[in-house]
Amino acid sequence: MASQLYSTITRHTTMLAILALLLCQIGSAHADTNVRASVDRNQVSSEETLILSLTADSILFSGEPDVSALEKDFHIINRQQSSRTNIINGKVNSSRQWDYTLVAKREGTLTIPALPMGKYKTRPITITVSQASQNRQSGNDAMYMESDVTPRSAYVQEELQYTVKIFTSVNILDASLDAPEVDNAVVEANGEDRYQTLINGRYFQVIERRYTLYPQTSGTLIIPALTLQARVEGYRPSMLDPGRLVVKRSSEHRVKILPPPAEFKGSVWLPAKEVALEENWSKSPDTLKVGDSITRTISIKAEGLLGSQLPALPSINLNNAKLYPDQAKIEKGDDKSQWTGIRSESLAIIPTRAGEFVLPEIRIAWWNTDTNKAEFAVLAERKFTVAPAVANGGTTQITAIDSPTLNTTPSQNDSALVTADNAEQQDTSFADRPNNNLLLWGVIALLLLSNIGFAAAWWRGRQRTFVAVTSPENNSNNENKAFKLLEKSLKTKIDHGELRRALTQWGQCYFKRTMTLSELGKAIPELSDFCQQLDAHLFSGQELVVDTDAILSTLKKVRSAGATKPTQAALAPLYSR
Structure with a gap:
């Protein structure tokens, strides 16, 4: 009895399992x-x-x-x-x-x-x-595409011109053509033209798109076919409904890309049709004086290259001038038939000593893709003579920014008086000439005015010396006012030009002599780096970070250390006689 019951249960269990499997298969088939x-x-x-x-x-x-x-x-x-x-x-x-x-x-x-x-x-x-039907050249097809690439063989990074033309004799309601996507190449759009052409007695509207390709690796460059998607009106009305979607494809192209030739020895590979160096100045460099600021801009122009492919100019160092380079500017030329890359670098130059300074020759190697030869773009060496700084008001001359000296300009009155005293002995007939009487009296009047001016300057000098010696509190008051203005300028951080003026004004009051920002940095070594950075920011736009707390702390230490020093004798050499 038990064995019969076990057999029945086993048989039912097997049937249920089979049924479940069938249901799963049916469910799967239904899905x-x-x-x-x-x-x-x-x-x-x-x-x-x-x-x-x-x-x-x-x-x-x-x-x-x-x-x-x-x-x-x-x-x-x-x-x-x-x-x-x-x-x-x-x-x-x-x-x-x-x-x-x-x-x-x-x-x-x-x-x-x-x-x-x-x-x-x-x-x-x-x-x-x-493959699509090839009846486009006969003009029987109302819409078709053509594409071409030149040259068929090129060097790595050499310019390739890829042109796609869409020919249509029907109205296009809407169209889409993506830019080419080429592996191992930089693709730049280079403009579009629209015009008409006559093919087998039939006018076609032509849409021409140009692309410039720059292959980045040697080997075979594959330019894939492009797909045009357009909706047209009245395109083969017997076969197509108005507004039907039309798809056209261009041809695929393969270009052999060569590595740079072994005979090219330049540090940067530049395959181009032409490379030139151009130089421009903000003003004539032949009239430079110590302390003047002049900007030299050098442009590298290359036909057939991107501006980003052009190298940076070699850096230069001048012992008798400060140099402040600006950021390079990358541009594109206006010629739509080819890409002309332009890289411009500007350099602000401030002569610090009189004499001659030399800007070295610049040479850039490049590969002429027309002649298949190496060439050089050259900017010749330039030499200039820097004149001493022009004296302000005839009293002070700064001969160098780095190490200035403050001198009283020798008066010309003494030599003028000697000339006047000897004039009669040298030419006794001069006064007897009727035509020269007016000139003689003019010279005498000028000499008298010069003597009066010299006497007035001498008297003012004595007065300033007297005030400086007897009233030191005036200098202290001026220095305090200048420091408050400097402190305000530092805290507001609004105008870096105003900060520069406030620094030099305080320096003149504190050190009691005419002072440039460079001199202030030398007088206070802790501020030397900041003074140079401030000058560089104002002349060339370099980034400037002003640490107000650190600068004020340094200035306060300097003022505290110098509080017990004598102050009355600093200006005496300028006015003593």
């Missing part, structure tokens, strides 16, 4: 029938479109299909979505459909892969893509 993929045709040319439709029951799938796998072999140029609801015998059945308009990226046998839709997948579909 496949409710997630479907289909196409309107399986054979197309490379310029024709096909429509892929994905359908799913709303109960089984409520999201969006993942169609990213299509982009390997197809362009997705349009997407549409629709839904449908059917009621049969009171039973509601809802479904959704996604339609994708596709264009093949290449010829051959392609596969639309299985696409995931939630936990389900569609079945793969095979598509055969044939």
Whole structure:
């Protein structure tokens, strides 16, 4: 009895297992029938479109299909979505459909892969893509594309001109043409033209787009075919409806890219049609004086290269001038037929000592792609003579910014008096000449005025000396006022030019002599770096960070250390007689 019961239970269990397996298979088959993929045709040319439709029951799938796998072999140029609801015998059945308009990226046998839709997948579909008809040159086709690349062989980083032309004899309502994507190359758009041409007695509107390519590695450069997507009106009205989507493709191109030749010895590889160096000055360098600021701008111009490909100019050092370089400026020339790269570098120069200074020759090696030879762009050496600084008011001359000296300018009155005293002995007949009497009296009047001016200057000097010696509190008051202005300028950080003036004004009051910012940095070594950075910022726009607390702390220490020093004798040498 027990064995019979065991046999019955075992038999029922086996049947249930088989039934469950069958139900799973039925459910799986049912799922496949409710997630479907289909196409309107399986054979197309490379310029024709096909429509892929994905359908799913709303109960089984409520999201969006993942169609990213299509982009390997197809362009997705349009997407549409629709839904449908059917009621049969009171039973509601809802479904959704996604339609994708596709264009093949290449010829051959392609596969639309299985696409995931939630936990389900569609079945793969095979598509055969044939070559498009070649009747474009005859002018029988109302729309077609042409493309060309020159040269067919080039060096690494040499300019390639890639041109795409769209010919159409019908009105284009809308069109899309992506820029070429080329592996191992830099692609730059170089303009577009529109014009008309006559082919076999038929006028075509031509849209021409130009691109400049710069290959980055040697070997074979592949420029893939471009795909034009357009909606046209009245295009072959007997065959196409108005507004129908039209797809056209250009040809694929292959270019042989060569490495730089072994005979080129330059440090930077520059393959170009022409490379030149140009120099410009903010003012004439032949009239330079100590302390003047002048800006020299050098431009490298290269036909057939990008500005970013051009090298930085070699740095220079001058012992008798301070140099403040500005950031390089990259530009493009105006010639639409080719790319002209321009790199401009500006250098502010401030002579610090009188005499001659020399700007060395600049040589840049480049490879002439027309002659296939190495050449040099040269900017010749320049020599200039720097004159001493012009005295202000005839009393002070700064002979060098780094180490200035303050001198009283020798008065010309003494020599003038000697000349006047000897004039009568040298030429006793001068006064007897009627035509020269007025000139003689003019000279005498000038000499008298010079003596009066000299006496007034001498008297003012004595007065200033007297005030400086007897009233030191005036200097202290001036220094305090100057320091307060400097402190305010540091804290506001509004105008760096005003900060420079406040620093030099305080320095003149504290050290009691005319002082430049460079001299102040030497007098207070802790401020030397900041003074140089401030000058560089004002002359060339270099970044400046003002540490207000550190600068004020340094200045207060200097003032505190110098509080017990004598102050009355500092100006005496300027006015003593």
